[in-house]
Amino acid sequence: MPATKSVPDSHGRFGEFGRRFVPETLMQALEELTIEYEKAKQDPEFQSQLEHLLGTYVGRPSPFYFAERLTEHCGGAQIYFKREDLNHTGAHKINNTIGQALLTLRMGKKRVIAETGAGQHGVASATACARFGLECVVYMGAEDIRRQKLNVFLMRNMGAEVRPVHSGSKTLRDAVNEAMRDWMASVETTHYIIGSVIGPHPFPMMVRDFQSVIGSECRKQCLDALGRLPDEVIACVGGGSNAAGMFYPFVEDYDVKLTGVEAGGLGSAPGQHASPLTYGRPGVLHGSYSYVLQDDDGQTLDVHSVSAGLDYPGVGPEHSYWRDSGRVQYTMAEDHEAIQTYQLVAKLEGILPAVESSHAIAHAMKAARKRSADEVIVVCLSGRGDKDVAEIARITGQEF
Amino acid sequence: MTERHFETGTTVSTRIQQTFETLKSNGQMAFMPFVTAGDPDMTGTQKLISTLAATGVNLIEVGFPYSDPIADGPVIQSSYTRALNKKLTVHQIFDAVSELPTDELPPLVAMVSYAIIFRIGPKAFVESARDAGFSGFIIPDLPGDEAEEMFGVVREAGLDLIQLVAPTTPRERVWEILKACSGFVYCIAVAGTTGTRENLQTDLLDQLAWLRAETSLPLAVGFGISKPEHVDPLRNLADGVIVGSGIVRHLNEIGEGPEALDTALEAISTFSTSMVQATKPS
Numbered sequence: 001m002p003a004t005k006s007v008p009d010s011h012g013r014f015g016e017f018g019r020r021f022v023p024e025t026l027m028q029a030l031e032e033l034t035i036e037y038e039k040a041k042q043d044p045e046f047q048s049q050l051e052h053l054l055g056t057y058v059g060r061p062s063p064f065y066f067a068e069r070l071t072e073h074c075g076g077a078q079i080y081f082k083r084e085d086l087n088h089t090g091a092h093k094i095n096n097t098i099g100q101a102l103l104t105l106r107m108g109k110k111r112v113i114a115e116t117g118a119g120q121h122g123v124a125s126a127t128a129c130a131r132f133g134l135e136c137v138v139y140m141g142a143e144d145i146r147r148q149k150l151n152v153f154l155m156r157n158m159g160a161e162v163r164p165v166h167s168g169s170k171t172l173r174d175a176v177n178e179a180m181r182d183w184m185a186s187v188e189t190t191h192y193i194i195g196s197v198i199g200p201h202p203f204p205m206m207v208r209d210f211q212s213v214i215g216s217e218c219r220k221q222c223l224d225a226l227g228r229l230p231d232e233v234i235a236c237v238g239g240g241s242n243a244a245g246m247f248y249p250f251v252e253d254y255d256v257k258l259t260g261v262e263a264g265g266l267g268s269a270p271g272q273h274a275s276p277l278t279y280g281r282p283g284v285l286h287g288s289y290s291y292v293l294q295d296d297d298g299q300t301l302d303v304h305s306v307s308a309g310l311d312y313p314g315v316g317p318e319h320s321y322w323r324d325s326g327r328v329q330y331t332m333a334e335d336h337e338a339i340q341t342y343q344l345v346a347k348l349e350g351i352l353p354a355v356e357s358s359h360a361i362a363h364a365m366k367a368a369r370k371r372s373a374d375e376v377i378v379v380c381l382s383g384r385g386d387k388d389v390a391e392i393a394r395i396t397g398q399e400f
Numbered sequence: 401m402t403e404r405h406f407e408t409g410t411t412v413s414t415r416i417q418q419t420f421e422t423l424k425s426n427g428q429m430a431f432m433p434f435v436t437a438g439d440p441d442m443t444g445t446q447k448l449i450s451t452l453a454a455t456g457v458n459l460i461e462v463g464f465p466y467s468d469p470i471a472d473g474p475v476i477q478s479s480y481t482r483a484l485n486k487k488l489t490v491h492q493i494f495d496a497v498s499e500l501p502t503d504e505l506p507p508l509v510a511m512v513s514y515a516i517i518f519r520i521g522p523k524a525f526v527e528s529a530r531d532a533g534f535s536g537f538i539i540p541d542l543p544g545d546e547a548e549e550m551f552g553v554v555r556e557a558g559l560d561l562i563q564l565v566a567p568t569t570p571r572e573r574v575w576e577i578l579k580a581c582s583g584f585v586y587c588i589a590v591a592g593t594t595g596t597r598e599n600l601q602t603d604l605l606d607q608l609a610w611l612r613a614e615t616s617l618p619l620a621v622g623f624g625i626s627k628p629e630h631v632d633p634l635r636n637l638a639d640g641v642i643v644g645s646g647i648v649r650h651l652n653e654i655g656e657g658p659e660a661l662d663t664a665l666e667a668i669s670t671f672s673t674s675m676v677q678a679t680k681p682s
Contacts, residue, residue: 021514021541023471024577025588028568167477173468177477180470187568284515284541285468297490298519300467 003327005251007318012201012288015324018317020200022287026180029187034202036107041209046102053098054213057131058088060095062214064221064378069348070365077231077371079364081381082218084242085353091383092214092242093124097193099210101128104191111135111190115179117144117172118308119151120383121195126160128193136160139178143170144308150387169302172312176286196239197316200287204244204316211245218378219249226376232257232367235380236360237330238274238310240319242382247328248318257329260319261363263305264332270295274303276315277323277330290317306335306395309356309383333362339395341365342385354383355392415507415535416560416583419458420618420639429631429679430584430620430640432459433647433672434511436476438483439465440651442496444661451665452647453505455672458679460505461538461642464493464512471540475645478652490516490525494532502533509562509583510534514542522553529559536560536583544577551580562586565611567603578615584640585617589624608637628678635682643675 007014020030040046054060063083071079084092097114104112112134116122122138129136138155142164145152155162168174176199183192197204197211215233222230233250235243237260250256265273273279276291283292285300293301293313305311322328333341338355341362346352353361357380364379371377385392393400413421423430435448445462452460463472465480465488472480502508510529517525517539529537536559542550544563554561560583565574567588578585589604604621611619621634622642631641650668654660 019546020543021546022543023540024543024564024566024569025471027543027573028566028570167474168467168481177468177470181473184471284513284518286470287541289518294515294519296519298466298513298516299484300515 001325002254003251003322003325005248007321008201008205012205014204014318014321017282017290017320018201018204018288020287021284021289022200023184025184026187026200029183030200030202037103037202037206040103040106046106050099050102053102054095058094058098059086060213061217061221062086064218064225067349070345071368073348074365074368076368076373077375077377078373079368080222080230080376080378081351082214082246082378084214084380084382085351085357085384089124089127090386091120091124091354092211092245093121093195094127095213095245096195096207096210096241097121097124097128100191100193100206101132101134104134105132107191109189109191111137111186112193113137113139113179113182113186113190114193114195115139115172115175116195117141117175117311118387119144119148119155120309120387122160122162123151123154125193125195126155126158129160130158137182138162139165139175139182141165141169141171141175144172144175147308148387173286173300180287196241197244197318198239198286198288198314204288204318207241208244208248208318211241212248214242214245214380215247215249218246222376222378229253229256230376230378231371232259232377234259234261234360234364234367234377236261236310236356236382237277237315237319238263238312238356239314240316242380244316244318246380247322251327258322258327259363259367260328260330261359262330262332263307263310263359264334265304265306266335271302272304273332274305274311274313275332276313277319278332282320285314288317290320291315291323306338306391307355307359309354310359331363333359337362339392342388342392343396351381352385353381354385355388357382358385412558414558414560414583416459416509419507420584423458424639427681429635429638430458430618431675431679432461432509432620432640432642433457433675434461434463434642434644436463436465436479436483436648437493438486438488439479439648440482440654440661441486442488442492446496446500447661447665448668449500449505449508451669452672455669456676457506457672458640459507459509461509461511462497462534464490464510464516466513466516468515469513473645475649475652479648490520494528497534498532500533507535508533509536509538511538511540514539517550522550526553526557526559530557534559536562538562538564538586540564544573544580547580555582564588567601567607571610574611574614578617581617583617584620585611585615586642587611587619587621587638589621605633605637608634612637628674631675631678632682641675641679646671
C-alpha cells in the first residue's frame with residue numbers, strides 16, 4: 001500500500017504505529033485534547049489567528065534559498081535550503097509551540113509544561129508562554145542543563161521555571177518521563193506542549209500539523225521559483241518534527257524522493273548512535289508504538305549523538321509508517337560528517353547551521369554528487385548553529 | 401442491561417478470586433503491598449516477599465523494573481534504576497520467583513510495562529510468568545481499549561489481568577475497560593503517580609459506590625494509600641488496599657550488606673503488620 005496523507009485514524013494509528021500506551025489517568029485528557037484540537041483545526045478564527053502570529057511574530061514564510069556555492073562545491077544537483085533557522089528563536093520548534101499555546105488558551109488552561117533536551121523546544125515554549133502570559137515549567141535533564149547554559153538562561157529570563165531532572169540518564173527521555181508525570185497530576189489545569197511528533201495520540205498528528213507549514217510553504221516556493229517540484233527533499237530526524245513537517249505535504253507527490261537522516265553518532269554499536277529507524281525495532285516508548293532502540297527485555301538503550309536535538313532513542317510513529325511503507329528512505333550521518341558540514345557551510349554560504357541540520361546537509365551533499373545539474377534537492381535547515389559553537393570549538397580544538 | 405454484567409468467563413476460579421472470596425467471608429479487606437523485583441537484588445526480594453507473607457498480607461505486587469516508568473513516582477523509579485544498574489533481566493526475576501514456594505505464598509501479581517511484554521511477546525511472557533508462579537498482571541501503560549489481545553492471552557493461561565480505573569475515567573469508558581478485566585479492579589485513588597497523599601478524595605468514594613453497583617469484581621484502591629488510617633474510610637466501599645511506594649521507600653537509602661537489609665526488613669515488617677491489622681474487621 002502506498003503511503004497516504006490520510007493518517008492517523010481516529011485511534012491514532014499510522015498503519016500499525018502510534019496509538020496510546022499510557023496510564024489510564026491520562027486517557028481522558030488525551031481524548032479531550034483530541035476533540036479540542038479537531039475543533040480548533042476546523043475553526044477559521046483559530047487558523048487565522050495562528051497564521052497572523054506566524055507572519056508577524058515568527059517571521060514566516062521562511063526563505064527558500066539557493067545554496068549556490070555549496071552546489072558548485074558538490075558539482076551535482078542544485079541544493080536549496082528551507083530556512084527555518086531564520087524563524088524567531090532560531091529553529092522550527094516555534095511553529096509548534098505557538099500553535100499549542102493558542103490551543104492552551106482555547107482550552108482555558110493557564111499552565112504549560114514542556115520537556116527539552118538541547119533546550120530549543122524549551123526556549124520556544126518559554127517564548128510562546130511569555131507572549132500569551134501563560135505559566136511555563138520546562139523539565140530538563142540535569143546533564144543537559146549543564147551542557148546548555150545559554151538556553152537555560154534564555155528560558156529563565158522569559159519567566160519559565162526550568163526544573164532539573166535527576167532520574168535515569170538525566171537527559172531528554174527522563175525529561176519526557178517527568179513531564180508526563182507532572183501532567184498526570186495536573187491535567188485539569190495544565191497543557192503539555194510536547195516538542196516532537198512523539199508520544200500518545202493526538203500529539204504525533206498535532207505536532208506534524210503545526211510543523212507542516214514548513215513543507216506547505218516550501219512546496220509552493222519551489223513551484224513558484226522553479227516551476228516544478230524538487231527531485232528530493234531531505235531533513236534530519238531525531239524525534240522527527242522538522243522532517244514530519246517538511247515531508248508531510250509531499251507524501252502524495254510520489255515522484256519526490258523523501259530522505260530522513262538520523263544521527264549515526266560514532267558508529268553502529270549499541271549506545272554509539274541514535275538511529276532507531278536504521279538499527280532499532282518496533283516497540284513501545286513514551287506512550288506510542290514505533291521504532292525504538294531497546295534491549296531484548298524492552299529496556300531503552302542509551303544513545304549518543306554530537307547533536308543534543310537528535311539524541312533520542314525513539315522516533316515519531318508516522319516516520320515508522322513512512323519507513324515500512326517505503327515512502328521515506330532513512331539513512332544517517334555520523335558525528336564527524338555533521339561537524340565537517342557545519343564548518344563547510346559556514347565558509348561557503350555564510351550560514352551557521354545547527355549541528356542537527358548539518359546531518360541533513362551532509363547527506364544532501366552526497367546525494368547531490370550522484371545527481372545531474374538540472375535536478376533539485378531541498379534540505380530543511382531546521383535551526384541555526386549559534387547554540388553549538390562551544391561544543392564545536394571543544395571538539396575541533398578551537399579557542400572560544 | 402446484560403452488557404453491564406461482567407462474568408470472568410471461566411468456571412475454575414483463580415487464586416486471586418479465591419483470595420478475595422475467603423477475605424470477604426471473613427469480613428476482611430485485602431492488603432497488597434508493592435515490591436520492586438531486584439532491589440537490592442533478587443535474593444533480597446525473595447526475603448522481602450517471605451517477610452511480607454509472614455505478616456499476613458493477602459497479595460503481593462511485584463514490579464518489574466523498567467527504564468522509563470511514566471506511571472510510577474520518584475521512589476519507585478529510583479528503586480527500578482537501582483535494580484537495572486545491576487543488570488537485572490526479566491528471566492532472572494522469573495528464575496528467582498520460581499525458587500519460592502509460591503503455592504504457599506499469597507498470590508503474586510506482576511506489575512510490568514507493556515514495553516517489556518511486547519518485546520518478549522505477550523504469550524511467551526505470560527507463560528513464563530505462570531510457570532514461575534505469578535497469578536496475575538497489572539500493565540499500567542496498556543489501557544483497557546488496547547488490552548483485548550492481552551486479556552485473551554492471560555485468560556488462556558488461567559490467570560488474571562487487572563485493569564486500572566482512574567478518577568477521571570468516564571463511566572462509558574469504565575464499561576469498556578471492565579470487558580478486559582478479571583481478578584479485581586485497581587481503583588486509582590488520586591490523579592498523579594504513586595506516592596504518599598494526606599487525604600483521600602471524596603470523588604473516589606462516589607466512584608467506588610458506583611463501581612460496586614456495576615461489577616461483581618472486587619475493588620482494590622491504590623495510589624495515595626500509605627498508612628493504616630487510610631484504610632478505615634474505605635471499609636464497605638472497597639475490598640482491598642494497595643500500598644505502592646510505602647514498602648520500597650524503606651530500601652531507598654539502605655547501605656550495603658545483609659545487616660542493612662535486615663534492618664529495612666524489620667521496619668517493613670512493622671509497617672506491613674500495622675496495615676494488615678487495619679484491614680481486619682474492627
